[in-house]
Amino acid sequence: MRHVILERWSRGESCVHRRDPRAKIVALITFLAVVATAHRALAWLAPGLLLLLLAGLVLAKLPLTGALVRAALVVPFTGVFALICWFAGEPALGLRLLAKSYLSALAVIWVVATTPLPALLNGFEMTGVPRFLLVVCQFLYRYLFVISEEAQHMSKAAAARGTAARNWTAPGPSFRAAAGALGVLFARSYARAGDIHRAMLARGFDGRFLQLHSENFRPADTAFALVASLAPVAVRLTVERVVG
Amino acid sequence: MTPLVEVHGLRFRYDDGTAALNGVDFHLNAGETVALLGPNGSGKTTFVLHLNGLLRGQGRVSVSGLTVEPKNIPAIRRKVGIVFQDSESQLFMPTVLEDVAFGLLNRGLDSVTARGRASAALETVGMSAAAARAPYHLSAGEKKRVAIAGIIAMEPEVLVLDEPTASLDPPGQRSLAGLVADLPQAKILVTHDVPFALALCQRAVFFQAGRIAAEGPVEEMVCRFDWHFAFERSKSPR
Numbered sequence: 411m412r413h414v415i416l417e418r419w420s421r422g423e424s425c426v427h428r429r430d431p432r433a434k435i436v437a438l439i440t441f442l443a444v445v446a447t448a449h450r451a452l453a454w455l456a457p458g459l460l461l462l463l464l465a466g467l468v469l470a471k472l473p474l475t476g477a478l479v480r481a482a483l484v485v486p487f488t489g490v491f492a493l494i495c496w497f498a499g500e501p502a503l504g505l506r507l508l509a510k511s512y513l514s515a516l517a518v519i520w521v522v523a524t525t526p527l528p529a530l531l532n533g534f535e536m537t538g539v540p541r542f543l544l545v546v547c548q549f550l551y552r553y554l555f556v557i558s559e560e561a562q563h564m565s566k567a568a569a570a571r572g573t574a575a576r577n578w579t580a581p582g583p584s585f586r587a588a589a590g591a592l593g594v595l596f597a598r599s600y601a602r603a604g605d606i607h608r609a610m611l612a613r614g615f616d617g618r619f620l621q622l623h624s625e626n627f628r629p630a631d632t633a634f635a636l637v638a639s640l641a642p643v644a645v646r647l648t649v650e651r652v653v654g
Numbered sequence: 655m656t657p658l659v660e661v662h663g664l665r666f667r668y669d670d671g672t673a674a675l676n677g678v679d680f681h682l683n684a685g686e687t688v689a690l691l692g693p694n695g696s697g698k699t700t701f702v703l704h705l706n707g708l709l710r711g712q713g714r715v716s717v718s719g720l721t722v723e724p725k726n727i728p729a730i731r732r733k734v735g736i737v738f739q740d741s742e743s744q745l746f747m748p749t750v751l752e753d754v755a756f757g758l759l760n761r762g763l764d765s766v767t768a769r770g771r772a773s774a775a776l777e778t779v780g781m782s783a784a785a786a787r788a789p790y791h792l793s794a795g796e797k798k799r800v801a802i803a804g805i806i807a808m809e810p811e812v813l814v815l816d817e818p819t820a821s822l823d824p825p826g827q828r829s830l831a832g833l834v835a836d837l838p839q840a841k842i843l844v845t846h847d848v849p850f851a852l853a854l855c856q857r858a859v860f861f862q863a864g865r866i867a868a869e870g871p872v873e874e875m876v877c878r879f880d881w882h883f884a885f886e887r888s889k890s891p892r
Contacts, residue, residue: 417748421748526748528747528748559742559790602743605738605740605743606743606744606746608703608708608738608743609736609738609743609744609746610746610756611708611731612706612708612731612735612736612738613731613756613757613760613804613805613808614728614731614732614757614760614761615756615760616760620756620759620760621759621765622751622752622755622759622765622768622769622772
């Protein structure tokens with residue numbers, strides 16, 4: 411089975427991977443705040459922040475192209491609003507929107523790709539995020555894998571009987587078959603998810619994914635949180651002072 | 655001697671109206687290994703899901719003197735460990751070690767103790783080398799062993815294995831039989847695998863239409879219900 415690449419990256423070994431999730435969450439929130447509230451000199455600030463993120467990706471030993479491409483997944487969504495701004499006679503606003511969304515997505519990828527999701531959610535719980543919300547995220551995460559695996563099984567079974575997945579979008583019988591397959595996929599995933607939930611309950615699951623690795627906030631985590639949080643603030647202040 | 659597991663008059667009906675259990679009486683003594691035989695859909699898996707409260711039907715189920723009811727569920731689930739038929743459903747953590755430690759952490763053990771017991775359980779099933787691997791990268795036999803490790807790490811009093819030899823090759827079945835035979839717990843094996851049941855079980859109960867139709871020595875049940883695979887190709891003259 412192929413699994414989400416971010417999950418694989420998050421199991422890597424680097425000084426960023428080793429940091430406490432809370433330190434990375436603080437850095438991420440600061441970065442997002444810096445990006446969201448930036449109005450002046452964005453043409454200079456955006457490349458500066460991008461360079462900062464690239465440095466973070468290098469430090470985390472993550473593949474640059476892969477991360478940059480994945481962050482671009484946000485473009486089709488914000489691109490629609492950027493186009494609306496363009497047609498409304500505000501192309502600069504559209505470009506700002508695109509730049510901010512891309513930088514934010516890349517920052518999120520940097521954190522998600524350096525922290526296994528259970529540890530990240532654990533970090534959010536320790537920083538006071540409501541537990542109910544995190545439990546929903548945990549199950550969403552687990553069951554996305556279930557649906558993905560079931561879809562891969564079905565795709566293989568279809569291919570073994572001579573059906574190419576790309577033909578399923580063609581009108582007529584193939585499209586009907588694809589619609590039926592989608593229904594079966596949901597039914598099977600639902601049944602499988604029930605089995606998994608039962609297996610979790612059987613081993614005493616009470617709604618919390620507990621970590622085998624206990625998280626201790628070390629001095630190095632404090633230093634990391636400070637440096638990683640102050641860096642985007644410093645970049646913004648410098649750019650605004652020099653250019654703006 | 656008081657049986658470890660006692661079931662009286664257990665009845666269960668699924669939401670769609672299917673009557674899966676129609677009055678089951680059962681007992682399991684400490685140290686005993688019992689095979690549950692019977693056709694597909696006869697209620698074997700539904701029955702074992704009642705033993706640790708994953709399903710609740712009418713009738714009485716008790717484990718080590720504790721009745722299966724909401725207030726006893728956490729204690730009951732510590733006493734009864736179920737290895738599910740589909741190991742994929744049982745392995746959901748990112749690494750093998752974390753998966754085996756899952757139940758231990760839920761029991762309130764600290765990380766160091768949980769890690770030690772999980773490592774010991776992996777050693778028991780011969781999977782120490784796979785501790786850091788992702789469960790979905792293992793073979794069917796390895797997944798089964800890790801699933802068993804996840805249960806025996808919790809040191810249950812009763813071990814339930816649902817179709818343990820399904821999807822295993824003959825060497826895998828042999829190796830699993832050796833592993834299960836060495837485990838000290840009382841065991842319930844839900845299986846269609848007659849040689850496996852003959853090798854490990856002192857007794858068999860035969861399920862039919864949600865009831866126990868008969869019980870006794872495995873050989874006797876197999877003969878009485880003609881419960882073995884035999885096929886002779888008809889010889890047609892050429």
